[in-house]
Amino acid sequence: MPISRHFEIVYRLLHKRTITAGELARHFEVSTRTIYRDIDVLSAAGIPVYSSKGKGGGISLLEGYTFNTSLLTGREQDDVLMALQTLAVADYPGMDDVLGKFARLFKKDRPNWLEVDFSPWGTEESKQVVFPLLRKAIADRTVISFRYYNTAREESLRNVEPVQLIFKSQAWYLAGHCLASDASRLFKISRMKEIVSTEHIFEPRLAVPSIEAAEEQSARDMVEITLRISAEGAYRVYDEFAESMITAGEDGSFTVKASFAIGHWLDSYLLSFGTLLEGISPEFLRSRALAQLDAFRSRLESDPAGRPNNEQE
Incomplete structure (x- = not known):
């Protein structure tokens, strides 16, 4: 840098x-x-x-030259240190050392106003190397290879020119150019496995800014759905939906209108509400949810003892 x-x-x-x-x-x-x-x-x-x-x-x-820190006010010096810490906590290369030097130059304690951990709670140590690996591949413009699992339950081997890391809708994504499809794609990082940085260097492509591509890709095949969630589900409603999507009912329940991509992920997401979910529309989504419940019930009833298959005689 x-x-x-x-x-x-x-x-x-x-x-x-x-x-x-x-x-x-x-x-x-x-x-x-x-x-x-x-x-x-x-x-x-x-x-x-x-x-x-x-x-x-x-x-x-030049003899006698000193860095005049008085050119910056105390508040401006604090702003510089705080801005550097946002890069340091993101593990930007060499930034922790730069932050320490600026703090000594300004004769101030290092700020500790922000702490970021990109990994989910309980993530094993091996997954914590993913972000530095992706960051380096983006900076060095090296193609990465990985196995990807999409929402259609398909597994594929991808070779991608990484462009940008994006945090959107409570998840991290990698934006890049997929060599197999020869098009810009967005990959959910939690579904990327066996990530390897190759020795192949790529030249930057002229393309739509990745955040715009992310919006376009996420908008494909989206359907507006309406959910009615009981009052006991308030914690999930406010955690997962924007205020503009929520209407509170007189009985304390919530009506949520949001757009989702239809697929297996949505089926699982809706069922994750359990008894908190009181209504779903359009009707075909309600039917899909009921079919999923029937399949779940059938599987459980096939093993009355509730034992894992490898424990059965």
Whole structure:
């Protein structure tokens, strides 16, 4: 990330008056040509940094130069630190170190106003590597390969050019270009398994911004449904639906109007309300729910003892 590298170059020069381009190149794992480009950027920004040749030469700041933190008010310094922490908690590469340096520069304690964990409660450690892996693949523009399980209960092997991580409707998605379908697609991350970053580098494509593509894809095959949920289901109503979708009844029940994609996921979602759900429309969804209940009852009745199949004689 060039901005953090530029800041660290200045930070290191403030504490060590002269550094060679080779030292900086090795530290940042870039070429010396990149370091000299960084020096040009800093000079253009008004920071008096220069390079000298010969024995004892290197990159230095003008003698007597100090970073004037008074250019920022105390509130502005706090805003900078808080903004950096939003990147640090998202595990952005190198940002934790940058945050610490700014805190020392401003002579302030590191803020702790925000904490984020991308993984669900109880997620095993192996799943916590998914976001760093995807983030790196997006930054490095490397194709990823994974097995995907869609709502039609189909499993497929996908090769995708990852573009963006999106949090939408209480779930994380990956937006990218699917090589099999040669089209932009949205993948729910919880259904992506055996994710591998390949060595294939891709060039960015000219496409609709991914959040717009996400809206378009999610809108396909959507049907407006109406649910009547008992008063005891208030916690789920307010957790899962926007205020504009909810109408409270005089008896305390709720009428919810929302759009959903028809599929097996919706069947399971509706049944998850259990006895909290008092009504469903349109009628075909009510019939589907009743058919699901009949199938569930039939399976349970086929094993009166309630034992798992591998325990039966």
